[in-house]
Amino acid sequence: xxxxxxxxxxxxxxxxxxxxxxxxxxxxxxxxxxxxxxxxxxxxxxxxxxxxxxxxxxxxxxxxxxx
Numbered sequence: 001x002x003x004x005x006x007x008x009x010x011x012x013x014x015x016x017x018x019x020x021x022x023x024x025x026x027x028x029x030x031x032x033x034x035x036x037x038x039x040x041x042x043x044x045x046x047x048x049x050x051x052x053x054x055x056x057x058x059x060x061x062x063x064x065x066x067x
Contacts, residue, residue: 028047029046029064031044037050039055040053040054040056042059044059044063046064
């Protein structure tokens with residue numbers, strides 16, 4: 001039984017790492033779709049950055065300048 005719980009813990013941590021590694025978004029990123037700028041343009045209300053990832057896609061990277 002302890003081996004099964006350990007395997008479950010490793011599987012959950014592995015999934016969390018795998019799901020997170022393709023994105024650089026942080027809690028400070030607040031992307032909102034802004035159709036006044038374009039059909040698929042997003043605007044970050046936290047830092048003011050804009051990006052156009054294409055139709056059907058959402059921003060996956062933080063564009064905030066490094067401080």
